[in-house]
Amino acid sequence: MAADDLKQFIIINLDKDPYGVEIKYIESIIVMQSITRIPKAQSYFKGVINLRGDVVPVMSLRKRIGLDEVEDTPTSRIIILKPDNQGAPVGIIVDEVREVISLENSQIEKIVYDEKADKANYCNGIGKYENELISILNIPSIIGQEK
Amino acid sequence: MDVSQYLEIFIEETKEHLQSLNEHLLILEKEPDNENTINEIFRAAHSLKGMAGTMGFKRMQRLTHDMENVFSEIRTGKMKVSSELVDVLFRGLDALEAYLANILENAEEGSEDNEDIITDLNNILNAGLGIAAEPKGENATSTTSNSTSSAGGEKYKFKNIKIEDHEKKAILKASEMGLNVVGLTIYIHEYCVLKGARAFMVNRTLEEHGEIIKLDPPAQDLEDEKYDYDYSAFVITKETPETLAKLAMSVSEVKEVVADYVSLTEAEKTTLNETIKAQSIAKVEANKGTDGTSLKAGKAPAPKAASKPVVNRSVRVDIDKLDVLMNLVSELIIAKNGLVSISSTSDIVLDSAFHEQIEYLERITTNLHESVMKTRMVPIESVVNRFPRMIRDLSKKLNKDMELFMTGEDTELDRTVIDEIGDPLMHLLRNAADHGLESNEEREKLGKNPVGSIFLDAYQDGNNVVIEVRDDGSGIDVNKIRNKAIGKGAITEEQAESMSDKDIIDLLFQPSFSTSDQVTDVSGRGVGLDVVKTKIESLGGEIETKTKLGEGTNFIIRLPLTLAIIQALMVIIGKEKYALPLGSIQTVENIKCTEIKKIQGREVINLRGSVVPIIRLDKILDCEEKEEEPEELLVAIVKKGERLAGMVVDELIGQQEIVIKSIGKYIKCHKSISGATILGNGEVALILDVNTLV
Numbered sequence: 001m002a003a004d005d006l007k008q009f010i011i012i013n014l015d016k017d018p019y020g021v022e023i024k025y026i027e028s029i030i031v032m033q034s035i036t037r038i039p040k041a042q043s044y045f046k047g048v049i050n051l052r053g054d055v056v057p058v059m060s061l062r063k064r065i066g067l068d069e070v071e072d073t074p075t076s077r078i079i080i081l082k083p084d085n086q087g088a089p090v091g092i093i094v095d096e097v098r099e100v101i102s103l104e105n106s107q108i109e110k111i112v113y114d115e116k117a118d119k120a121n122y123c124n125g126i127g128k129y130e131n132e133l134i135s136i137l138n139i140p141s142i143i144g145q146e147k
Numbered sequence: 148m149d150v151s152q153y154l155e156i157f158i159e160e161t162k163e164h165l166q167s168l169n170e171h172l173l174i175l176e177k178e179p180d181n182e183n184t185i186n187e188i189f190r191a192a193h194s195l196k197g198m199a200g201t202m203g204f205k206r207m208q209r210l211t212h213d214m215e216n217v218f219s220e221i222r223t224g225k226m227k228v229s230s231e232l233v234d235v236l237f238r239g240l241d242a243l244e245a246y247l248a249n250i251l252e253n254a255e256e257g258s259e260d261n262e263d264i265i266t267d268l269n270n271i272l273n274a275g276l277g278i279a280a281e282p283k284g285e286n287a288t289s290t291t292s293n294s295t296s297s298a299g300g301e302k303y304k305f306k307n308i309k310i311e312d313h314e315k316k317a318i319l320k321a322s323e324m325g326l327n328v329v330g331l332t333i334y335i336h337e338y339c340v341l342k343g344a345r346a347f348m349v350n351r352t353l354e355e356h357g358e359i360i361k362l363d364p365p366a367q368d369l370e371d372e373k374y375d376y377d378y379s380a381f382v383i384t385k386e387t388p389e390t391l392a393k394l395a396m397s398v399s400e401v402k403e404v405v406a407d408y409v410s411l412t413e414a415e416k417t418t419l420n421e422t423i424k425a426q427s428i429a430k431v432e433a434n435k436g437t438d439g440t441s442l443k444a445g446k447a448p449a450p451k452a453a454s455k456p457v458v459n460r461s462v463r464v465d466i467d468k469l470d471v472l473m474n475l476v477s478e479l480i481i482a483k484n485g486l487v488s489i490s491s492t493s494d495i496v497l498d499s500a501f502h503e504q505i506e507y508l509e510r511i512t513t514n515l516h517e518s519v520m521k522t523r524m525v526p527i528e529s530v531v532n533r534f535p536r537m538i539r540d541l542s543k544k545l546n547k548d549m550e551l552f553m554t555g556e557d558t559e560l561d562r563t564v565i566d567e568i569g570d571p572l573m574h575l576l577r578n579a580a581d582h583g584l585e586s587n588e589e590r591e592k593l594g595k596n597p598v599g600s601i602f603l604d605a606y607q608d609g610n611n612v613v614i615e616v617r618d619d620g621s622g623i624d625v626n627k628i629r630n631k632a633i634g635k636g637a638i639t640e641e642q643a644e645s646m647s648d649k650d651i652i653d654l655l656f657q658p659s660f661s662t663s664d665q666v667t668d669v670s671g672r673g674v675g676l677d678v679v680k681t682k683i684e685s686l687g688g689e690i691e692t693k694t695k696l697g698e699g700t701n702f703i704i705r706l707p708l709t710l711a712i713i714q715a716l717m718v719i720i721g722k723e724k725y726a727l728p729l730g731s732i733q734t735v736e737n738i739k740c741t742e743i744k745k746i747q748g749r750e751v752i753n754l755r756g757s758v759v760p761i762i763r764l765d766k767i768l769d770c771e772e773k774e775e776e777p778e779e780l781l782v783a784i785v786k787k788g789e790r791l792a793g794m795v796v797d798e799l800i801g802q803q804e805i806v807i808k809s810i811g812k813y814i815k816c817h818k819s820i821s822g823a824t825i826l827g828n829g830e831v832a833l834i835l836d837v838n839t840l841v
Contacts, residue, residue, distance in 0.1 A: 034830060036723070036823070036830065036831040036832065036833065037723065038810065038814060038816045038820065038833065039767070039768040039769050039770075039816065039817050039820070039833075040768075040769065040815075040816055040817035041814050041815055041816045042814065042815055045813075045814050047831075048810055048814070048823055048831050048833075049831060050825045050829050050830065050831050053478055053481060053825060054808065055808040055809070055810055055811070055822075055823040055824075055825065055831055056811070057810060057811050057813055057814040088809075088811045088812065088813070090811070090813050143813055144813050
């Protein structure tokens with residue numbers, strides 16, 4: 001891999017901690033909407049929303065990665081993700097969307113977690129950006145494709 | 148010539164022709180003298196040959212050519228239809244289908260010559276003609292005699308013409324009905340240029356006054372001018388020979404017409420009557436294709452009566468394009484629902500003209516939706532028309548006599564359903580043929596008609612299409628299944644005790660459960676009924692079984708008419724909106740809490756004499772607990788097959804047309820939620836498939 005291999009990430013905040021979502025997975029970012037609850041769904045799925053005429057399931061990222069749930073705030077957003085070209089979209093709720101950054105491959109440290117560790121399920125690298133360490137989210141695993 | 152651009156049309160049309168050949172051959176086997184059928188077959192085979200030739204599929208052309216030869220001989224009556232002949236012809240059709248499959252795959256017909264079929268065809272052809280030639284010689288001497296034969300002389304050529312058996316029957320029939328049978332010989336002027344056209348005109352005149360049962364030479368030859376200056380005709384008519392002769396003379400360029408009555412000798416009459424009797428007694432043997440005409444033949448055989456099927460004016464449209472159209476209509480309906488909900492909000496003041504326009508829009512969108520749905524509707528015929536052939540093959544393979552009766556082939560279903568329903572139906576039919584029907588001997592012992600019957604009935608029932616696959620076989624032996632299930636360890640004996648017959652029958656739909664003691668080629672590998680059930684449920688349908696030991700089994704399949712847009716009853720449960728498909732709701736009742744009784748821990752109500760279990764939807768859907776129980780409950784009564792159940796809802800909103808949307812594969816949800824829909828105000832409401840709860 002060439003050193004100048006750049007990848008763009010959107011930085012989001014969860015509990016004040018920064019997380020990165022690679023931009024290729026992101027279809028759009030929308031403000032909070034009314035969510036229709038789905039009975040007996042996985043607990044981290046909040047329900048479904050109407051996204052321009054399509055019904056899209058939405059999950060709470062906090063709950064998905066084992067954080068406590070909080071009330072929605074005015075900064076809360078839903079990021080619509082598309083895991084691949086054919087896949088149906090899924091929304092994740094985040095506390096805040098901060099900015100878009102570019103990271104070189106060299107700035108990302110691949111991490112290998114213990115298989116059993118919770119984090120292994122949703123994080124696949126740490127990005128070093130300015131003075132921060134950003135957890136890069138493993139999107140396919142979060143939305144439940146790789147399992 | 149580059150013909151690749153026609154390939155698609157060729158494939159489509161070939162499919163149609165092959166299907167038509169299949170169907171008509173089956174008819175022909177049963178009614179060997181049905182002339183319309185023979186003509187239809189001949190036409191299909193002929194077009195097929197021409198098309199294959201044009202497209203450069205030489206092998207296909209050759210095979211069809213040889214088949215056409217046989218059909219041609221049958222048509223002219225020189226050959227008789229026999230079971231063996233039909234077998235070979237069916238093999239020929241299979242071979243043609245194989246060619247077509249090859250063409251579909253790689254635009255080439257493949258290298259299979261199917262020499263054996265061609266040889267068999269030709270053997271039959273030669274043999275058939277050889278046999279047919281002999282009686283001709285005999286008959287020449289015993290030609291139909293005539294009451295006034297002495298008056299004949301050379302001019303009355305028709306008196307020397309051999310009359311075939313089926314024609315004799317027609318004559319007999321006519322004389323029984325008090326009609327005259329008149330023979331004519333028509334002489335046309337030697338200077339006539341268009342002999343064919345003249346003959347045609349004469350025949351047309353004759354047909355106005357009766358029915359031509361025989362022409363010599365045959366009509367085709369007459370039209371092609373393959374005759375000298377005279378020909379003969381036999382007509383069943385009310386008129387006298389003199390009038391007919393006069394009428395025929397009125398056509399210009401006709402030189403002379405001689406006519407006289409034709410009748411059968413007493414001896415011929417008796418032999419004929421005997422054969423007719425013998426045939427009606429031995430009906431079973433009729434399909435072996437003896438020389439017999441069924442009694443029907445009397446009314447048919449006008450040589451030029453080939454009726455052309457009414458051609459539908461149609462355009463072939465890619466199903467994807469229709470899907471796009473369908474989606475757009477769905478969006479339009481959502482937008483319309485949005486407008487309706489705005490217009491009904493009270494804080495916006497709108498004049499009545501606006502409401503009128505909204506109603507107008509509503510009407511148009513509903514009509515538009517219906518029309519688009521209709522373009523996707525296909526008669527079920529396109530699936531079931533291959534079944535008669537399949538049953539015939541099965542009948543031979545299993546060595547059981549059986550017959551398939553189909554009704555409602557014109558019932559229409561959504562294209563997507565049609566594509567999927569074929570295999571499950573085939574499974575059920577094979578099951579009926581193999582497991583359902585007993586062997587002939589067994590049936591006879593039981594005092595049943597030795598020929599087993601399988602019925603396939605399709606009809607529309609409200610918003611559903613029902614397809615029943617029925618047989619009059621042995622029925623399902625519930626105890627046998629019970630023991631088998633226990634033997635397999637699928638259920639324990641205690642479980643078996645408490646299971647109802649219905650529960651036991653449901654076991655049949657479990658994966659890998661076959662009751663047939665021996666696995667046959669046809670069915671019994673235990674991959675049948677569960678696949679059928681899964682498939683039908685994936686189409687939003689359901690399957691029910693009714694059986695009576697010794698009398699037969701009935702599988703009832705219910706399918707939704709449409710897949711994309713349905714009428715729904717919008718309700719509120721807890722604080723959430725849900726859509727219940729209107730098709731499954733019978734009534735909505737107000738029930739007082741005091742009327743709810745408990746039987747074995749389940750809540751039931753007595754609804755007009757029947758005990759109906761109550762299902763608390765709010766509990767199933769984990770809705771918020773209500774603070775206090777209301778005194779009256781709103782209960783939607785749902786019917787699934789024969790069973791009723793009451794669904795408790797909190798409030799009714801009304802009836803609405805909703806567009807079904809999938810909620811995606813990532814989210815797991817309760818089995819009762821079949822999808823979601825978007826309401827007028829943009830909210831998402833879930834669709835409850837109440838059938839899964841009954």
